[in-house]
Amino acid sequence: MSTPRLRMVGVRKSFGATHALRNVSFSVEPGEVHALIGENGAGKSTLMKILSGAYTPDAGHLELEGQPFVPADPLHARRSGIAMIYQELNLAPHLSLEENILLGEEPSRLGWVNRARRRALAGRALAELHADHLPLSAPVSDCTIAEQQLVEIARALIGQPKVLIMDEPTSSLTQVDTENLFAVIQRLRVRGVSVVYISHFLEECQRIGDRYTVLRDGESVGTGAMPGADLDHIITLMVGREIEDIYPRIPHELGAPVLELQDLAGETKPRSVSLTLRAGEILGVAGLIGAGRTETLRACFGLDRLRAGSVRVGARAGTRGSPARRLAQGVGLLSENRKEEGLMLNRSLADNLTLTRYGPVARLGFISHHRQRAVAQDWMQRLDVRAQHPAQPVGELSGGNQQKVALGRLLHHEARILLLDEPTRGIDVGSKAQIYRLMGELAAQGKAIIFVSSYLPELLGVCDSIAVMCRGVLSAIRPAAEWTEHSIIATAIGTTGSRNGAGAA
Amino acid sequence: MTPPRFKSLLNAFGPFLGLLLVIGLFSLSSEVRPYFLTGANFKIILTQTVIVAIGALGMTMIIISGGIDLSVGSVVALTSVVCATLILKKHGVVETIGLTVLTGALLGLIDGVVIAGFRMMPFIVTLGMMGVARGVAKWLADNQTVNAPDSPINNLMALSQPRRLFPLPAGVWIAIALAVLMGVVMRRSVFGRHIFAIGSNEATARLCGIRVPLMKVVIYTAAGLFFGLSGLMQFSRLTQGDPTVAIGLELDIIAAVVIGGASLNGGTGTILGSMIGALIMAVLRNGSNQMGWPNYMQEIIIGVVIILAVGLDQLRQSKTAR
Incomplete structure (x- = not known):
């Protein structure tokens, strides 16, 4: 050769x-x-950066x-x-x-x-x-x-x-x-x-490739000729990891519908999303990066304009919404982009936690620093945020603690519907487990959560029901127990024929 | 997809229509018209445009590259003082002109090195330079105007035969020649096209092997040459070096460039547009004077024009951003 x-x-x-x-x-x-x-997260982009000379191995x-x-x-x-x-x-x-x-x-x-x-x-x-x-x-x-x-x-x-x-x-x-x-x-x-x-x-890949190499968790785990390769075998290679037991099951019951999306479509993404979210439900949304999951949450929160469809929060339905209105309705969004969108990095923990709801920390319209600190201290304890002081700039905290502060803002706001976009991205396992537990507790209190994640084990471990997004279209919602990592990936990459607008829930 | 030719025509015609509009508006007044629409007055307008126009040549480069320079007024004051001092010390004409222009380039070089070397915002760096250059000018001039003896440099901006359009002062011809040169450089040279590339998408420029930091140093230095020349013209116009002159000149220049179709986000702009922008500013000032409007009125009008121009820039942006 x-x-x-x-x-x-x-x-x-x-x-x-x-x-x-x-x-x-x-x-x-x-x-x-x-x-x-x-x-x-398998390491593809790091590999590219090494080939381009941006990183040295x-x-x-x-x-x-x-x-x-x-x-x-x-x-x-x-x-x-x-x-x-x-x-x-x-x-x-x-x-x-x-x-x-x-x-x-x-x-x-x-x-x-x-x-x-x-x-x-x-x-x-x-x-x-x-x-x-x-x-x-x-x-x-x-x-x-x-x-x-x-x-x-x-x-x-x-x-x-x-x-x-x-x-x-x-x-x-x-x-x-x-x-x-x-x-x-x-x-x-x-x-x-x-x-x-x-x-x-x-x-x-199968159509265009001569050979393939599968990367998983930064390792090349398999390589072979593409023609005639078994897709199921490749998916197994891609997934092949054990589900760790860090997903506490806190019993909770589903209540009345609190959020309904009807044929939601944005300027480019998403193309068609319909779902019903009930009180006390954790709904997982899986899909590939770029499938339109973030855009769905943004549209739902009134950040992006809708091209079609409607958002119903509680009894009120409408095509127009602004973040201010959604917040007033008790909807909270946790951005996937913690550093650029989610937090004011150079401001204090206390400022970040109370930003959307100054009421409890103000008197006659003036913010009481004393109360703000006290409230922040309280949240730091309840969420186990490791920080020196409520006045410490959030940017100085670790990723996991930053994420808890961002989440804490939604809790301080007393949001009833939480839209969480990759809440565990880039944080340590300990913080992840705490966030999973918190989500379970919130659901038990009757709050409704949409949980967007690219990490399948956590979706399967935490959610009541899961839907998969592929190229801007949301699949049917099914109970989490009916999904496997295998079937989620197959749906996300569109091998099950759901690509061209599969039915919605 | 709009045909590109039509679009670029529209971009070039916009400022030109603005110029005609401004001239037309002042011509409406029957009292002013007989004086306003004369060759003699246009000679005055052209001469008044020179300082802003030459400055705009440098500023256009900087703004297209995605930067800004707030220090121009101070640099012009400093170089005019330098020029007067050199004449006073009996340096030759060529030497005086050379050193004056190089002083501007040196200040630009410092800006460029700090901006590129420390990755600092041009806004902040040149804001600092604005103070430094003004201070140095006052220091050098001992806080008063520097009166220089008569020299050929005084004639650069002198209006001989004030009743006719021609002959135009040498400064006008210099500005026109440099504008033509810069127009070609920006459109046709590798250097010019790389300026556009940096302003359009700096990451891409770097990826394509353009040495962005070096380019920035060169851009600010070259622009400094023009600002130094503006200072020389400023001296020639007053025939003395005044450290307190040209306060806020940078805003007139930036306005001229933006009115001419450049975007403050970088990537777009033309020399021709900037020159027309400079003319609009001069016509506005001249016309307001002819109308007998007080100074404060002129300031208000110019302020409104700047906002209108940037507003138009925003509109253009939102249209092309789709």
């Missing part, structure tokens, strides 16, 4: 105590499409065409023939297509751009992708997402790449655009370009 185009052997990388990559080995042959498959080594390869920075990786297409597109929106395609590599003489040559080169790159119909002089912001992606690929081709790495390239593409992209990948492969195709859409 010839020397592989790219080879990684025993690559490790850790950040402090978290092991992002434990032991990753895989190799890509010339002209091969290699699918890199794994759940969210702690151990293990990389080889490019048989030679040791140590990328120093993105530019070096690019010059060495490794091109990246990130999930978030990297284009200068105000510049034209041709300018973007040759950005940083402009054909020039004495500092003056040779525009005719630039146009020719850009045109040729787009022609290779069978996309020469695109207007070269139009600004990129006028293009659709799919067209912008073609521009990015064209830019990658300018450098004559040996390896093209694509991260979730289809996550924001329509079916037709995805087909076009596959045709482009086919042509690249015929030209001898190796493609590393990172995705958790198994069906796509």
Whole structure:
């Protein structure tokens, strides 16, 4: 067998105590499409950053065409023939297509751009992708997402790449655009370009890939030829972990419906969501990143505009809502983006906890610092927030304690309906267990919770019922006991035929 | 998808229509018209535009790159004092012009190095420079105006034959020539296109191998050259170095650039637009004077125009952001 185009052997990388990559080995042959498959958090993006030179591995080594390869920075990786297409597109929106395609590599003489040559080169790159119909002089912001992606690929081709790495390239593409992209990948492969195709859409990987490698918890756990591979086997490889017993079961009873979403659709996502949430219910929402779960919660909370559908809180239904109105109705949202949206990092614990409900800490409209501190102290105790003082800036706390403060704000607000978006992301196991217990206690008090998570064991361990979101559409809600990790993943990646608007509850 | 040509035409015509509108409004008054619409008056307007226009050339670069410079007024005052002092000390004309312009570049270099090296906000850094340059100017001038003996530099902005449009002062021709040069540089040179790339998406620019910190240093230094030249023109206009001159000039310049179609978020803007923006500011001042409006009225009008221009910028943004 010839020397592989790219080879990684025993690559490790850790950040402090978290092991992002434990032991990753895989190799890509010339002209091969290699699918890199794994759940969210399996280490795919860390792997990409190592290949692009953004991170240096702690151990293990990389080889490019048989030679040791140590990328120093993105530019070096690019010059060495490794091109990246990130999930978030990297284009200068105000510049034209041709300018973007040759950005940083402009054909020039004495500092003056040779525009005719630039146009020719850009045109040729787009022609290779069978996309020469695109207007070269139009600004990129006028293009659709799919067209912008073609521009990015064209830019990658300018450098004559040996390896093209694509991260979730289809996550924001329509079916037709995805087909076009596959045709482009086919042509690249015929030209001898190796493609590393990172995705958790198994069906796509199977269609386009020659071989696959599965990543789980930072380890490459299996590799094989894609044609004829058993999808169930791959899913088992992806999941393959034990459910730890950190999910307390606190008995609680379901009451009357408190929140109803009817055919909810946002500007782009979600496309169709209907659900009924009852008092005392914990409803889990699973799905891949980008499936529209966060957008559903945001729309429900009045942060994003609705295109269609209605939100009924208690007895009142409507298509319009604002966060202020929702808060007044007793709805609380815990943002998945704790640092940027959820908390005022440089403000104190006390300020963060009482922000939405100053009533109990104020007198005649003036905030009493004394009362604010006392209330904060109380919540710190009840939620076991480890901090020196209620006046300490929240940014100084650990992730788990920050999350408890963010959650504490909803509790201080006395929200009856809690929309929790990835409440356990990036926090330690101890804090996770405390948050699970808290959710159980809240449900027992009759509060209703929507629990969005990408971590399946916790959904199965905590929730009463679960629904799965796939490409903006929410599946039927079923009792948690009727789901398995396997069936959730299968639904999330759309292999069960629920892709085209499966029925709602 | 709007045809790109139509869009860019619209962007270029917007400021031009604004200019015609302003001229038209002042021409409505039958009392003012006979004086306002004369070659002699346009010569005055063009001469008054020079300082703002040359400053706007540098500011356009900075704003397109996504930055801002608040120190221009102070830099102009300082360089005008430097110019007067050099003449006073009997330096040659070429030497004086060179050193004056380089003083501006040096201040820009300091701004650029601090902004790029320490990753600081341009707003804060240049706000600091605004104070520093003004202070140095007063220090250098010993807190009074520096009167310089007659020199050829005085003639850069002098109005010979004040009753006719031509000949225009040399300063006007210099501004026009530099504007043409910068227009081409921004559109056609690798340097110019990289400025747009940085302002449009800095992360992408870095990913494409553009040395963003170095570029920022060069941008602020080059802009400093223009601000130094503005200071030279300022000296020529007053024929003395005044450390208290040009307070708030940066706002006129920023307004000119924004009226000309640049976005304060970076990534867009044209030299032609900025030049028209500078003309609009000059016509507004000149027209208000002709109407006999008091100074406070002018300030109110200019303030409203700045807000209107930024408001239009927002409108444009929200339209293109979709």
